[in-house]
Amino acid sequence: VICLDGAQIEKKSPKLVWKVDGLKARYTSPIIHEGRLYITDDIGKLYCLDAKTGEQQWKYNYGRNSRGSPVLADGKIFIGEVNSFFHILQPGAKKCTLLHKELLPSLDGDSDTEINGSPAVANGRV
Numbered sequence: 001v002i003c004l005d006g007a008q009i010e011k012k013s014p015k016l017v018w019k020v021d022g023l024k025a026r027y028t029s030p031i032i033h034e035g036r037l038y039i040t041d042d043i044g045k046l047y048c049l050d051a052k053t054g055e056q057q058w059k060y061n062y063g064r065n066s067r068g069s070p071v072l073a074d075g076k077i078f079i080g081e082v083n084s085f086f087h088i089l090q091p092g093a094k095k096c097t098l099l100h101k102e103l104l105p106s107l108d109g110d111s112d113t114e115i116n117g118s119p120a121v122a123n124g125r126v
Helices: none
Strands: 002-004 007-009 031-033 036-040 045-050 056-061 071-073 076-080 085-091 096-103
Touching (some): 031 071
Antiparallel strands (some): 002 007, 031 036, 045 056, 071 076, 076 085
16 A cells, blocks of 8 residues: 555556567657557567557558657657668558658768667757
């Protein structure tokens, strides 16, 4: 029993609501928006799941390798890849559409520009 402001609250263990087998999301945080959960896996796929049931709505392959979390702003999803690409995606109820893909070349022009972090969005800028 936990006491909070004089009231007794029963301590309960969390319970599993739903799970998705086979989805390997190790590094990124999900986005929840308008009843949908968006999550990326380790190999450049963005999944859209029903937030209440876990049912997959769609899957979009945007690249090869991802470490940073996706960010939702202005109705779009912004995500970077470890291998030099930055994507702007338009999520929908039935599918996801690529709006823009940008190659961020390395200074030596030979190696990848690793994008391991999550985008920051403020005042209409990424």
